Amino acid sequence: MAALTNNEVITKLSDQFGHKVTGINEPYGLLTIETTKDAIIEVLRFLKENAGTGFSFLTDITAVHYPENNHIAVVYHLHNMVNKIRIRVKVFINEHTPTIPTATVLWNGANWMERETYDFFGVKFEGHPDLRRILNMDELNVHPMLKQYPLEDPNRVDKKDEYFGR
Amino acid sequence: MSDINIVDAPPGIEGSGFFATSLDKVVGLARSHSLWPLPFATSCCGIEFMATMGSHYDLGRFGSERLSFSPRQADLLMVMGTIAKKMAPVLKQVYLQMAEPRWVMAVGACASSGGIFDTYSVLQGIDEIIPVDVYVPGCPPRPEAILDGFGKIQELVRNESGRRRHSEEYRKMLASYGIE
Numbered sequence: 369m370a371a372l373t374n375n376e377v378i379t380k381l382s383d384q385f386g387h388k389v390t391g392i393n394e395p396y397g398l399l400t401i402e403t404t405k406d407a408i409i410e411v412l413r414f415l416k417e418n419a420g421t422g423f424s425f426l427t428d429i430t431a432v433h434y435p436e437n438n439h440i441a442v443v444y445h446l447h448n449m450v451n452k453i454r455i456r457v458k459v460f461i462n463e464h465t466p467t468i469p470t471a472t473v474l475w476n477g478a479n480w481m482e483r484e485t486y487d488f489f490g491v492k493f494e495g496h497p498d499l500r501r502i503l504n505m506d507e508l509n510v511h512p513m514l515k516q517y518p519l520e521d522p523n524r525v526d527k528k529d530e531y532f533g534r
Numbered sequence: 535m536s537d538i539n540i541v542d543a544p545p546g547i548e549g550s551g552f553f554a555t556s557l558d559k560v561v562g563l564a565r566s567h568s569l570w571p572l573p574f575a576t577s578c579c580g581i582e583f584m585a586t587m588g589s590h591y592d593l594g595r596f597g598s599e600r601l602s603f604s605p606r607q608a609d610l611l612m613v614m615g616t617i618a619k620k621m622a623p624v625l626k627q628v629y630l631q632m633a634e635p636r637w638v639m640a641v642g643a644c645a646s647s648g649g650i651f652d653t654y655s656v657l658q659g660i661d662e663i664i665p666v667d668v669y670v671p672g673c674p675p676r677p678e679a680i681l682d683g684f685g686k687i688q689e690l691v692r693n694e695s696g697r698r699r700h701s702e703e704y705r706k707m708l709a710s711y712g713i714e
Contacts, residue, residue, distance in 0.1 A: 504655060505620040512654045524658045526647060 372421070372451035374399045380420055385411060391458070400456040408444075408459050409469050415446055415455065416474055423448045423455055429471065429481035431489040435515045438463045442491055444471070461491070463514075470496040488513040541567060558696045565609070565635075566691040567597035569684075572608035574628060576615030579642035579674040583614050586677040596684060605631040610687060611664075614674075616644040617657045629664045630713065634699050637687050640666045641680055643673040665707060 374394060381389045381401065389411065391402035403411045415423040423446035432441040444457040461468055470493040471478040482493040483502040490511035493499055501508070510517045520527070544563055546555030571593075575583055587593050587601070602608035605628045617625055629638065640660050643649035646669045648658035660666060667690055670683035698704055708714055 503620075505618075505622075508619075508654070510654075517654070519654065520652045521648065521654055521656065521658050523662065524648060524652050527652060 372448065372453060374453065377421055377453070377455065380418070381411070381414070384414055384418075398454060398456055400458065402458045402460065405459055405461055405468050408442075408457070409471065409473065411457060412444065412446070412471060412474055415457075421448070422450055425449055426471070426475040426477055426481070427454070429478060429485055431485050431491055431513075433463065433489060433513065433515050435463070440466050440489055440491060442468055442485065466491045467494055468492075469494050472496055487511070490514060558694075561696065562692040562694055566688040569596075569598050569609045569637075569687070569691065570600055570602040570607060571598050571610040571612050571684075572602050572605055572628070572632070574611060574613045574615075574625065576617065576621070577644070579614035579645065582674045582677055583612065583641065583680060586680045591677040591681060593681065593684065596681070596688065598684070605629075606633060608632055609636060609691075611636065611638045612641055613638065613645045613660050614641040616649065616651055617660055618655055619657050620655075622657050622663050625660060626663050635691075635694070637667045637690065638664060639668045639670065639683055639687055641670045641683065642675055643671065646671065649673060663711065664713075665711060 374397075377399060378392055378401075381392075385403070385407065388407040389401050389403050391400070393400045401411075415421050425447040427445035427447050428443075429445075430443050432443065433439075434441065439460045440463045442459045442461060444459075446455050446457065448454070459468060466489070468491060470482060472482065472493075473495070479497065480502060482491075482496055483499060485491050486493060486496075486499050487501045487504050488511055500506075504512065512519075541563060543553065544555050544559035546553055546559070548554075573580065573583055585591060593599075598610075605611070609632075611629060611632060613625065629636070638660075640646045644651060644656075645660050646666075648656055650673075652658070657663065668683050668686045670679050672679050675683075705714070
């Protein structure tokens with residue numbers, strides 16, 4: 369079996385999805401594509417189930433907050449175990465309406481990854497069977513990785529700026 | 535043969551065939567040398583505690599040979615390590631399960647103040663949720679420091695009035711933590 373290259377994957381994706389797949393890039397050799405909220409599940413399904421690509425392993429789902437242009441990027445990492453190549457799929461969604469379809473329809477392993485992404489970034493995965501916090505305490509009323517929330521605990525009393533000459 | 539040390543009798547009135555002192559002092563003396571600690575160890579301070587319980591430092595010399603792994607039998611809650619906010623209700627429940635009289639020792643910077651973990655997910659000192667009797671500083675504290683803190687607890691136990699746990703101040707203090 370001939371080794372699958374990044375260029376072949378790009379060609380297959382372009383043939384299948386055309387302009388729905390954009391931002392194709394290879395930073396540090398890791399194939400990276402962008403797509404839209406509407407197309408993400410079809411793109412993931414194509415990558416997972418199409419024999420020519422076969423990215424059957426979901427490595428991770430996470431997110432990145434870009435407050436300067438009101439974006440949250442939901443990032444999917446897939447791994448092709450047979451051909452030993454990886455792909456990164458990004459979807460930019462609006463930070464005020466952070467919804468995206470769930471990937472649990474494709475991988476059961478997406479369940480906890482999406483719960484974690486919801487916990488830290490507040491991304492609501494539509495159709496997720498059990499979308500609640502997974503790592504932080506249930507009473508936490510913020511999504512702490514969004515950049516408008518301070519990292520430090522407000523109850524800390526011994527780190528006043530005056531002690532540090534700030 | 536080794537020398538066997540016996541604690542001195544508390545101050546009292548002594549005569550031929552009798553010795554009189556107050557009940558508080560006798561109970562305090564006995565309790566202070568038979569504390570059953572409950573180790574609540576979550577990180578590196580717990581490793582130092584293991585050294586403290588080992589033969590070299592040997593907390594057993596001070597009457598605490600027997601650790602209690604049930605809060606219902608324990609006298610002293612030793613909290614050693616970072617307490618995440620998600621762990622806080624568990625720690626509070628353990629404290630509530632202990633019978634009075636109970637004492638609490640916060641070992642190390644994290645249990646005392648949150649330490650280096652000044653972040654949204656970590657409790658900034660266990661005194662946000664339960665009352666603490668003795669703080670042991672250090673990151674982590676050496677076994678000598680833990681023993682010193684234990685000695686401070688013994689001192690508190692020895693000198694505690696039998697009425698303290700029934701006093702209005704004590705009830706108010708517990709109420710400020712939302713207990714009872």
